[in-house]
Amino acid sequence: MAKSHGEKLIANNKKAYHDYFIKDTYEAGIELFGTEVKSLRMGKCSLKESFIRIDNKGEVMVYGMHISPYEKGNIFNKDPLRPRKLLLHKYEINKLKAEIEQKGFTIVPLKVYFKGGLAKVEIGLAQGKKLYDKRETLAKKDQQRDIERAFANKGKY
Known part of the structure; x- marks a missing residue:
């Protein structure tokens, strides 16, 4: 049975893009148990x-990621909010550690997806936005939406 190499998006963290400037992104594997994988496949x-x-210890952990219990998993289900280990290369972990020691940087999960049958998490090295940065981002989105509406309405006359 051949595995497909496409990506299937499971969860997206839109709030991270609103609250942070994303400087760099990394793809990490995630350590899961069987019922958690089945629950992820259901979205x-x-x-x-x-x-x-x-x-x-130099391990990268994700906290607060909620994976609902699999309904047919009974005793094999794990805590939905348990900390989960992310799988990265040592040089990536060292690079991230050096970056977050600088002022204002943090690591946030951006999305969870399946790639080639394996669950992956895209993480981003992020710097917090100030309130005026958030307002500026919203204003740019509104302008872009107005421009797209104008082009869409232009062809209907």
């Missing part, structure tokens, strides 16, 4: 209020 995942930390 039962939320990244709201989730964050990533590098612990003192």
Whole structure:
């Protein structure tokens, strides 16, 4: 049975793009148990209020990522909010650790998806936005939406 190499998006963290400037992105594997994978395949995942930390052992962990319990999993289900280990190369972890020691940088999960049958998490090295930056971003989105509407309405006359 051949595996498809397409990506299937499971969860997206739109709030991260609103609250942070994303400087760099990385693709990480995620350590999951069987019932969690089945639940992910059904699309039962939320990244709201989730964050990533590098612990003192050099492991990258995601906290607050909610994977709903699989309904047919009974005793094999794990805690939906348990911390999960992310799988990155050592040089990537060292690079991230050096970056977050600088003032104002953090690591946030951006999306969860399946790639080639494996669950992946896209994480971003992020810097927090100020309130005026958020307003500026919203104003640009509104302008872009108005321009697109104008072009769409232009052809209907």
